Amino acid sequence: MSKQINVALIGNPNTGKTSVFNALTGLNQKVGNYPGITVEKKEGVCKLPRGVKAHILDLPGTYSLNASSLDENVVIELLLNKNDKNFPDVAVVVSDVEHLKRNLLLFTQIKDLEIPAILVINMSDRMAYKGISLDVAYLEKMLKTKIALVSTRKKQGVEELKELIANYRELSMEPCLNASEIDPEYFDGLRKAFPGQLLYKLWLVITQDVNFGKTDRNEIDPVADFKTKSKSELKRLQQKETIRRYQFINDTLKVGQTIDLNAAKDLSIKLDRILTHKVWGYVVFAILLLLMFQAIFSWSEPFMNVIDDAFASLSDVVSGLLPEGKLNDLISQGIVPGIGGVVIFVPQIAMLFLFIAILEETGYMSRVVFLMDKTMRRFGLSGKSVVPLISGNACAIPAIMATRNIENWKERLITILVTPLSVCSARLPVYTILISLIVPETKIFGLINSQALALLGMYVLGIVLAIGAAIILNKIIKMKGKSYFVVEMPTYKLPLLKNVAYTVLEKTKAFVINAGKIILAVSIILWFLATHGGKTFSNAETIIDERATALNLSEHERDTELASFQLENSYIGMMGKAIEPVIKPLGYDWKIGIAIITSFAAREVFVGTLATIYSVENAEDEGTIRSRMASATFAGTGEKVFTVATGVSLLLFYAIALQCAATVAIVRKETNSWKWPLIQLIGLGVMAYLFALIGFSIFK
Amino acid sequence: MQTTLAQIKRGERAVITDVSSAHIPLKLLEMGCLPGNFVELVQAAPFSDPMYLNINGTYLAIRKETAIHIIIDIVP
Structure with a gap:
């Protein structure tokens, strides 16, 4: 070959x-x-x-x-x-x-x-x-x-x-102009100091250190002294270089390119008279946002129903195929619904990525940046923060990567810190199940679904929290940075279907695979922790048998008793119990505690965890996760666990807490330190706890 | 008439005469914001900030705080 x-x-x-x-x-x-x-x-x-x-x-x-x-x-x-x-x-x-x-x-x-x-x-x-x-x-x-x-x-x-x-x-490898003539003396010195090296490469390495400071210059060692230049001198020289290059290009194009301005049509400028207008620009943007949310929630519904049904039947099939027992429960009640809980959001995520891809492809996103810059700056953000904050509604990870084109470090940092407050798709499974438990499904004005309205409320809450956090961070973080803001306004183009399709496909695939991997791993670990335990766990059968004989329990009652006793004394049960005192004031029991622990890996694990826990405890109950949660009661008192107060408290907790290992990792990479992800993790954690506490106290 | 780019109004055409390299990012220069090139205002956001400009055929937006460091000559 x-x-x-x-x-x-x-x-x-x-x-x-x-x-x-x-x-x-x-x-x-x-x-x-x-x-x-x-x-x-x-x-x-x-x-x-x-x-x-x-x-x-x-x-x-x-x-x-x-x-x-x-x-x-x-x-x-x-x-x-x-x-x-x-x-x-x-x-x-x-x-x-x-x-x-x-x-x-x-x-x-x-x-x-x-x-x-x-x-x-x-x-x-x-x-x-x-x-x-x-x-x-x-x-x-x-x-x-x-x-x-x-x-x-x-x-x-x-x-x-x-x-x-x-x-x-x-092809020719000759340069098309001689850039070193901007300062012959300096470049001569450079050539003598580093013989055998390509001059322009040396120049790039030297200036790169000025601009970015990351280029590895190990391979280049000077053999002779040469006069170095100060940063500002180098910058002036770079400016001269740019001017020199433009001279050459202008001269070349003067002959090689003719533009007949009379024949030129400029649709973009005409469109921008409206799309970037002081009033109409904002109206159009608001309509587009509404349309986007409409698409995410209404248009994707039929697809979601199909997926939901498919996974429900898959659970049944798997459950029928495998021999009864703990492994069957793990797969049919834990892993399959857990994965299903993520896959069901694929239509919504795909729809969101589709919208963002179209807005980017057409060139409209730059106009949004232009329109929003002044407003966002009041909150310590940049017009360019709008893109991450919108993408954050799909997933914080690409959103945080999208902050890279924010030139001002402080604005970029604040954007990174508040982006996880955007309602990412991993929150949707949690919100959906909690809202369905605490908000009765009715039609407001015979038109708007009350649960959909509650979900919309969560989005509004996300925006309000992000802006609030940004305002506070803007006051706290003291940083003097160069404030550059340059955004190109590309001409409007019809989006190429192929490009949009690739983007949507790639991003959606990445989301499903990443989330799927975590859920699979967490389900298995969780299942192991829930089916193993210390001494009390191993002696569970004897203890319960004694109790059953004493209380004269039926075989079914004995089994149920055994299952919950085992869960309580399993490793995961011990962990849940250990944090119970901390989360009790928020209205949670130790089972929710387990779900919170596991969802620090990823939020969407919450639903899968509860599914696994309730199936380990009560394998015979054939109902959905939702109905199991609805019937869950506190041990001892028999009070319902998922009351309105607990639900509100959980919603607030999940709206704020940074429960996403991948986000922590990406913030670490993007800020190049552990300082900011830790501040973010702890800050959002404390904030989540306080809001959940307040929420619970109000609704109790 | 010599002034800064922050003062330009819609419909006016101007030529860049000087850019203060200490305050202007290289990126802006690379996009064509150089002495000798023409510039016009396409659209201004509320409070004229940021400014949507046509510099030498490139359409871009910059903040007013950057525009004050670009000196222009308005062509009558």
């Missing part, structure tokens, strides 16, 4: 780089993470002409090789490291025909690294519409490259691009 060609797709954000990636790889792609960091890594395989294969890596979007974020840094780290197994044989630089001038900046930088580069001019179908014409031959000559005019929308130019990739050895 011949060696695969390593191809890196590089480009500015909003150039349709992902569309080109999808067009090249089709379904042969996988999404993962770069080792050690949570930057998404997309790679795929593309079949080229004459049986050659290419490994395609879709690098994060960046405006230049001067990284200012973790995502952008990935690009530089790769391009500076020839030993990386993904180091590209050829770089495919994706540009957008409408923003060629800006896109070429990055292209000239990549050329300076002497990596063979192909220039893709994407969205070429919009050329006529924008009155643009290009002299491709001239541009190829000036930029010392080969150009592919591509339109992924019209499926044009992709084959030509594949041909160019296959023949990458014919």
Whole structure:
């Protein structure tokens, strides 16, 4: 087998780089993470002409090789490291025909690294519409490259691009301009100090330290002294470099590109007269949000019912197939309903991701950032916090990763800290079951379902809590940071179905797999802990038999008594009992205590845990989890456990507490310390306890 | 007329004459906010902050606090 060609797709954000990636790889792609960091890594395989294969890596979007974020840094780290197994044989630089001038900046930088580069001019179908014409031959000559005019929308130019990739050895590796002339003396010194090193690479390593401070410079050692420059001098030099590059690009495009402004149509600007208007902009945004929640709750309902029924019958089938006993209970009453409890939310999550993907793809999300910035800043947040806070309604993990483009560290930190208060989908199973227990199902005004209204109330509560927490954090956290806010307003585009579908599929799949794994593991551990115990547990049968004889219990009564006695004295029972004094004031018994302990791994485990606990205790009860919870009583008093007060208290607790190991891990990664995730975990924990306590006292 | 970008009004066209590199992120420069390039206001949010601009054909939004560090010359 011949060696695969390593191809890196590089480009500015909003150039349709992902569309080109999808067009090249089709379904042969996988999404993962770069080792050690949570930057998404997309790679795929593309079949080229004459049986050659290419490994395609879709690098994060960046405006230049001067990284200012973790995502952008990935690009530089790769391009500076020839030993990386993904180091590209050829770089495919994706540009957008409408923003060629800006896109070429990055292209000239990549050329300076002497990596063979192909220039893709994407969205070429919009050329006529924008009155643009290009002299491709001239541009190829000036930029010392080969150009592919591509339109992924019209499926044009992709084959030509594949041909160019296959023949990458014919590409020139010469830089297209001499950037070192901005300060010949300095660069001469640099060349003498590090002989044998590529000058532009040295320059990037030096400036990278200024901007980002993460580039590994071990491989480069100076052989002679050279005069270093101060940070501000370097920054000025970078500015000069940028100006120099633009000079070259302007000169090149003056000949190579003609724009007939009379022929150009600008629908985006016209749309923005309304969509970013001081009044209408907000009205449209509010309507879109309402539509989104409508979609999540109403349109996904039929799908959810189908899934619910499917898992209920699966439980029955499994239960019928396996021999009766504890293992049967574990699988049919614990694992299957536990997994079902997550899968049932797939339609809602998919719907939410669908909306977010469409808003991002069309370019509307940037307008939301623009509209909301001033308001959000009052709470110590940024306009860019809106995206994480909305995505947080699906899952806090991608939401926290989405805070990366917030330039101001304080604003970003506050966004990270309050995002887990958004009602993530893992809370839905908990909310749904608790609301169904404490809110009677009626129609308000004969129209609105009371339980749906209660759920909506929980969403409003999430927003109010997030804003409240942000205001407080903004007062407490003292941090002086540079406050940059730059957001590109891309032209509106019709979303590409393929891109949207991939995003929804990928994110939903990741959610189900991650949550599924945790639930499976927790169910098994829980089952083990519930069926094993200390001395009292092993002697349970003797103790209960004595008691049964003394009280003259029937066999059925004896079995029930035995089961609850065993649960109480099992390891998990002991753990629940141990924390009972702490949670008693909130109205919880030790069984709920167990559910709270286990749901520190993930909230959605709450339902599965109660399912497992009640099935271990009472295997004969064939009812649903809900009916078992409804009939649960406190040991001794016989009072109902799930009263309105307990329900409210639990709802508040789950609305606030950070019960998600994955979120803690991601905050640790994104803030690069244990300080913030711990503050967040403890802060939200204390807040949850207090709110639950107050809630319980009011409704008691 | 020499002024800062924060003062620009809709319908006015201006040329950037100077940017204070100490206060302007490199990213903004890379997006085309450089001396010699034209700029116009597309839309202002309430209280004119942030500002939605067209700089050299790139559409972007920046806050007023950044715009005051960009000097422009309004073309009559």
